[in-house]
Amino acid sequence: MKIIIEKDYENMSKTTMQLLLGKMYQDKEVHLAITAGSTPKRMYEMLVNEMREKTPLTNVCYYNFDEIPIGEEKFGVTVGNLKEMYFDPAGIPEEQIHVLDTKNYTEHEAHLKHVGGLDAILIGIGEDGHFCGNLPGVTKFGDETRLVSVDSLPSMFDVLLDEVGGNPENVPKNYVTMGPKSVMHAKEVIMFANGKKKAAIIKKALQGEVTENVPSSIFQLHPNFTVVLDEEAASELNI
Amino acid sequence: MKIIIEKDYENMSKTTMQLLLGKMYQDKEVHLAITAGSTPKRMYEMLVNEMREKTPLTNVCYYNFDEIPIGEEKFGVTVGNLKEMYFDPAGIPEEQIHVLDTKNYTEHEAHLKHVGGLDAILIGIGEDGHFCGNLPGVTKFGDETRLVSVDSLPSMFDVLLDEVGGNPENVPKNYVTMGPKSVMHAKEVIMFANGKKKAAIIKKALQGEVTENVPSSIFQLHPNFTVVLDEEAASELNI
Amino acid sequence: MKIIIEKDYENMSKTTMQLLLGKMYQDKEVHLAITAGSTPKRMYEMLVNEMREKTPLTNVCYYNFDEIPIGEEKFGVTVGNLKEMYFDPAGIPEEQIHVLDTKNYTEHEAHLKHVGGLDAILIGIGEDGHFCGNLPGVTKFGDETRLVSVDSLPSMFDVLLDEVGGNPENVPKNYVTMGPKSVMHAKEVIMFANGKKKAAIIKKALQGEVTENVPSSIFQLHPNFTVVLDEEAASELNI
Amino acid sequence: MKIIIEKDYENMSKTTMQLLLGKMYQDKEVHLAITAGSTPKRMYEMLVNEMREKTPLTNVCYYNFDEIPIGEEKFGVTVGNLKEMYFDPAGIPEEQIHVLDTKNYTEHEAHLKHVGGLDAILIGIGEDGHFCGNLPGVTKFGDETRLVSVDSLPSMFDVLLDEVGGNPENVPKNYVTMGPKSVMHAKEVIMFANGKKKAAIIKKALQGEVTENVPSSIFQLHPNFTVVLDEEAASELNI
Numbered sequence: 001m002k003i004i005i006e007k008d009y010e011n012m013s014k015t016t017m018q019l020l021l022g023k024m025y026q027d028k029e030v031h032l033a034i035t036a037g038s039t040p041k042r043m044y045e046m047l048v049n050e051m052r053e054k055t056p057l058t059n060v061c062y063y064n065f066d067e068i069p070i071g072e073e074k075f076g077v078t079v080g081n082l083k084e085m086y087f088d089p090a091g092i093p094e095e096q097i098h099v100l101d102t103k104n105y106t107e108h109e110a111h112l113k114h115v116g117g118l119d120a121i122l123i124g125i126g127e128d129g130h131f132c133g134n135l136p137g138v139t140k141f142g143d144e145t146r147l148v149s150v151d152s153l154p155s156m157f158d159v160l161l162d163e164v165g166g167n168p169e170n171v172p173k174n175y176v177t178m179g180p181k182s183v184m185h186a187k188e189v190i191m192f193a194n195g196k197k198k199a200a201i202i203k204k205a206l207q208g209e210v211t212e213n214v215p216s217s218i219f220q221l222h223p224n225f226t227v228v229l230d231e232e233a234a235s236e237l238n239i
Numbered sequence: 240m241k242i243i244i245e246k247d248y249e250n251m252s253k254t255t256m257q258l259l260l261g262k263m264y265q266d267k268e269v270h271l272a273i274t275a276g277s278t279p280k281r282m283y284e285m286l287v288n289e290m291r292e293k294t295p296l297t298n299v300c301y302y303n304f305d306e307i308p309i310g311e312e313k314f315g316v317t318v319g320n321l322k323e324m325y326f327d328p329a330g331i332p333e334e335q336i337h338v339l340d341t342k343n344y345t346e347h348e349a350h351l352k353h354v355g356g357l358d359a360i361l362i363g364i365g366e367d368g369h370f371c372g373n374l375p376g377v378t379k380f381g382d383e384t385r386l387v388s389v390d391s392l393p394s395m396f397d398v399l400l401d402e403v404g405g406n407p408e409n410v411p412k413n414y415v416t417m418g419p420k421s422v423m424h425a426k427e428v429i430m431f432a433n434g435k436k437k438a439a440i441i442k443k444a445l446q447g448e449v450t451e452n453v454p455s456s457i458f459q460l461h462p463n464f465t466v467v468l469d470e471e472a473a474s475e476l477n478i
Numbered sequence: 479m480k481i482i483i484e485k486d487y488e489n490m491s492k493t494t495m496q497l498l499l500g501k502m503y504q505d506k507e508v509h510l511a512i513t514a515g516s517t518p519k520r521m522y523e524m525l526v527n528e529m530r531e532k533t534p535l536t537n538v539c540y541y542n543f544d545e546i547p548i549g550e551e552k553f554g555v556t557v558g559n560l561k562e563m564y565f566d567p568a569g570i571p572e573e574q575i576h577v578l579d580t581k582n583y584t585e586h587e588a589h590l591k592h593v594g595g596l597d598a599i600l601i602g603i604g605e606d607g608h609f610c611g612n613l614p615g616v617t618k619f620g621d622e623t624r625l626v627s628v629d630s631l632p633s634m635f636d637v638l639l640d641e642v643g644g645n646p647e648n649v650p651k652n653y654v655t656m657g658p659k660s661v662m663h664a665k666e667v668i669m670f671a672n673g674k675k676k677a678a679i680i681k682k683a684l685q686g687e688v689t690e691n692v693p694s695s696i697f698q699l700h701p702n703f704t705v706v707l708d709e710e711a712a713s714e715l716n717i
Numbered sequence: 718m719k720i721i722i723e724k725d726y727e728n729m730s731k732t733t734m735q736l737l738l739g740k741m742y743q744d745k746e747v748h749l750a751i752t753a754g755s756t757p758k759r760m761y762e763m764l765v766n767e768m769r770e771k772t773p774l775t776n777v778c779y780y781n782f783d784e785i786p787i788g789e790e791k792f793g794v795t796v797g798n799l800k801e802m803y804f805d806p807a808g809i810p811e812e813q814i815h816v817l818d819t820k821n822y823t824e825h826e827a828h829l830k831h832v833g834g835l836d837a838i839l840i841g842i843g844e845d846g847h848f849c850g851n852l853p854g855v856t857k858f859g860d861e862t863r864l865v866s867v868d869s870l871p872s873m874f875d876v877l878l879d880e881v882g883g884n885p886e887n888v889p890k891n892y893v894t895m896g897p898k899s900v901m902h903a904k905e906v907i908m909f910a911n912g913k914k915k916a917a918i919i920k921k922a923l924q925g926e927v928t929e930n931v932p933s934s935i936f937q938l939h940p941n942f943t944v945v946l947d948e949e950a951a952s953e954l955n956i
Binding site for chain 3: 266293463464465
C-alpha cells in the first residue's frame with residue numbers, strides 16, 4: 001500500500017489526475033474503470049482541461065464499475081454522471097466507453113479477461129467502508145460482478161431512492177456492481193478520499209482489520225494499492 | 240484462478256515442476272518461495288534430475304516462507320527439509336538460498352520489496368485449510384511475516400512437537416511465517432495438492448466462502464492463482 | 479539474453495516445451511506465436527503427449543508468424559505444417575488458432591495490440607540468420623508485418639519453390655511475415671536451435687554485431703530474450 | 718510507439734512531468750533514469766513545485782545515464798546539472814540518487830538487473846539523432862554501458878570541451894554512457910523534444926530508417942516507447 005497525503009482537496013484531485021494520466025500515456029490499450037460521485041468532481045474538471053489541449057488519447061478504454069438503472073433510460077445513474085462530469089466535456093467518443101449495466105453484466109468479466117484485465121480502477125470510499133456497490137451487510141469478499149437486490153438490506157430502498165433522485169417509481173429492483181474479487185483482479189487499485197468525515201473510515205480500512213464489515217479493508221491485500229488523501233482524511237492514520 | 244487437473248501424483252508433480260521451470264528460464268533475476276513437506280517430494284526428485292543435466296540457473300533466488308527453529312542449529316525444520324530434498328542434490332549454492340528464520344524475519348518484506356517482489360510462491364494446503372504457517376484460529380487476513388507463539392493455540396505444542404521430530408525439548412517458543420498479506424503480494428501463487436484426503440478442503444478453499452476459518456480461501460482473490468491437482472484432490476469440485 | 483545449453487536435441491526440445499508450458503499454465507489468456515519447420519518436430523511430439531493427458535488449456539491463443547499461400551487452399555505451408563505436427567494431434571480447436579495469411583495480415587498488429595500483445599514468440603533461426611520470413615537482403619529492422627514479393631531477391635523463387643513442395647505453379651507472388659519490429663514487441667522472444675550446422679550463425683547472431691545482414695541479431699536488444707541450444711549449436715559461443 | 722503532441726514547451730514539460738509522476742506514485746520501488754540538459758529545464762521546475770508540497774516519495778531511485786567527469790570533482794557534468802535543476806531544490810536525499818560514473822560503470826548493469834531493471838528512462842534527442850552519450854559514428858546498436866574515448870571522433874574534443882565549460886584542461890580522456898542495448902532493456906522509454914530545430918531529426922528518428930547513423934531510431938523497436946513533442950518538433954511528422 002502506498003499512501004500519498006496532499007494538503008487539500010485541490011491537490012488530492014491534481015495528484016489523482018496525474019496518476020490516471022500516467023496510465024493513459026502508454027503505448028498500449030489501457031483499460032480504466034473510473035468512479036462517479038462527488039469525490040472526483042474537481043479531478044474531472046482538471047482532466048477535461050488537460051484533454052481539451054491535446055491529441056485524443058484513443059488508446060484508453062473506460063469502464064464504469066457499478067450502475068443503477070433508471071426506468072427505461074439508456075444510461076443509468078453512474079454512466080449518466082460520468083458523461084456529465086467527464087466523457088461529454090472531454091469529448092470522449094462512445095466507442096471508448098464500455099458501459100456495464102444490469103443487462104450486460106454477465107459478459108463483463110469475460111470481456112476484461114480477453115483484453116488482459118483492468119490496468120487500474122479508481123474508487124472512492126463510503127463512510128461505511130463501501131466501495132463500488134459493495135455495502136457492508138450485502139458483500140462477501142468472494143463476490144464477483146453481480147446484481148444486488150433492493151431487498152438485500154432494510155436500508156437499501158432509501159439508498160437507491162436517494163441515488164435515483166427521490167422518485168420512488170424509479171427505484172430499481174436491482175443494481176449491478178463489480179465485487180471485491182473482481183476489483184482485486186485489477187492490476188492497480190487507486191483509492192482517493194478527502195475531508196474530515198472520511199478520516200475514521202480511512203483509518204479502519206487502511207489500518208484496521210481486514211473484514212467484510214469494512215469491504216474496502218480487502219485492498220490491504222492488493223499488491224499494487226495506492227491511496228491519495230487530503231490531510232483531513234488522513235488525520236487519524238498512524239504514520 | 241486457473242485449475243489444472245492431472246490424473247495422478249506423478250503427473251501433478253511433473254506439471255508443477257514445469258510451471259516452476261517456466262519461471263526459472265527467464266532473462267532476469269527470478270525470486271521463488273518454495274514449499275517443504277510431503278506434497279513436493281516427487282516434484283523435487285524430478286527437478287533435481289532436470290538440474291543435473293543443464294547449465295546452472297544462477298538467476299534464480301530461492302526463499303523459504305516459514306521456519307521452525309530447532310535448538311541452536313543453523314537451519315530449522317523447513318530449510319533442513321528443502322536442503323535434503325532439493326538444494327543439496329540439485330547443487331544449488333548457498334548464495335542463491337535466502338533463508339527466512341526467526342532472527343531475520345523483520346527484514347524479509349523490505350528485502351522482497353527491494354528486489355521487486357516474489358515472482359511466484361509455491362504452496363501446499365493442509366486438511367484444515369492452512370498454507371505456510373497460517374493455521375485457522377491464529378491467522379488474520381491482514382497478517383504479514385511474523386512470529387507465531389507456541390501458546391497461540393491449545394493444539395500448537397503438539398503440531399510443533401511433531402514437526403521437530405518428537406523431542407519436547409526442541410519445541411520452540413515461536414515459529415515464523417509469511418502471512419496472507421505477504422503471500423497475496425507475490426506476482427503468482429501456485430498451489431498443489433493430491434489425494435482423496437485433500438478433496439474436501441480443496442472444495443472449500445477454492446469454491447467455498449472466503450473466510451479466515453479457511454486461510455487458503457483468500458487466494459480466490461489473487462489475480463494470478465494457479466492450482467495443480469490430481470484427480471482425487473479435485474474430486475469434490477464443481478467444474 | 480539468457481542462454482540455456484542442453485546436451486542434445488532431445489533435451490533442447492524438452493526444455494523448450496517446458497518454457498512454453500510455463501507460459502500456458504497461467505490464469506489469463508495467453509497469446510503465443512509458434513514456429514513450424516524441422517527444429518520443433520520433437521518438441522511438438524512431446525507437447526502432444528502432455529496435452530493428451532490433461533484438461534484442455536482453453537486459455538491459450540495460438541498464432542503463426544509467417545505464411546506461404548498454396549494456390550487456393552485454405553491453409554498455407556506454415557499453418558498446414560503446424561496442424562499436422564501439433565494442432566490436430568493435440569486436439570487444439572480452431573477457435574484457439576489465429577491464422578495469419580496474405581489476406582488478413584493488415585489487421586494482425588491491431589488485433590495483437592487489442593489483446594495486450596504476444597506473451598511469447600517461439601522462433602528458429604536459419605543458417606543465414608533469418609527468423610520468420612525475414613531473410614537478409616529483404617529485411618529492414620523497422621519492418622512490420624508485411625508482404626514479401628517473390629521478386630525481392632534473385633534466390634527467392636527457389637526458396638519458395640522448395641517450401642511449396644517443388645511445383646513451380648504453386649510458387650506464390652508474395653508471402654507474409656511478421657517483421658523485426660513486430661517481433662521485438664512480443665513480451666518474450668524464445669529462440670531455439672540444434673546441430674553443428676547452426677553453430678556459426680548462433681555465434682554471429684548472439685555475440686556478433688547487430689546488423690540487418692543477420693536479422694536475428696536484433697534480439698540482442700530485446701529485454702526478455704531466451705535461447706535454448708544443444709551443445710553442438712552452442713559450440714562456437716564464448717561463454 | 719505513442720506520440721503525444723502538445724501545443725508548446727510549457728505543455729510538453731507538464732505532460733512529461735505527469736508521465737514521470739505516474740511512474741513514481743506506485744506501491745513499489747521505482748527505478749528511473751533521467752536526463753540533464755536544456756530540454757527538461759521547465760519540467761524540473763514544475764516537478765520541484767510538486768515535490769515541495771507532498772510527503773517525500775522515498776520509493777523512487779534515480780539514475781543518471783551518462784557522465785562526463787570534471788577533474789577530481791565528486792560529481793561530473795550530468796549529475797552536477799541534475800543536482801542543480803532537480804535533486805537539490807526538490808530535496809531528494811543522496812541515498813535515492815544512484816550515480817553512474819567512469820569509476821563504477823562496470824557494476825551498473827548488474828545493479829539494474831538485481832533491482833528488476835529500469836521502470837523508465839527519460840531521454841532527449843540531439844539534432845544529430847544521439848541519445849545519452851550515443852553519438853552517430855561511435856555507437857553500435859549492440860553497445861552496453863561503456864566508456865567512450867575523447868579520441869573516438871575528430872569532433873569529440875570540442876563536444877566535450879563545450880560540456881565541461883570551455884577549459885581544455887578539464888576535457889576528460891573518457892566519458893561513460895548507457896548504450897542502445899542497455900536503454901532498450903528499460904521497461905519504458907520516454908523521449909521528449911521541443912522546437913523547430915528538432916523537427917527534422919524527430920521525423921528521421923521516428924519515421925525514418927532504423928540505422929546506427931541515427932542512434933535514436935532504434936526505439937522504433939521498443940515495445941513501450943512514448944514520445945512527447947511540442948507542435949514545432951512534431952511539424953515534419955506524417956500523422
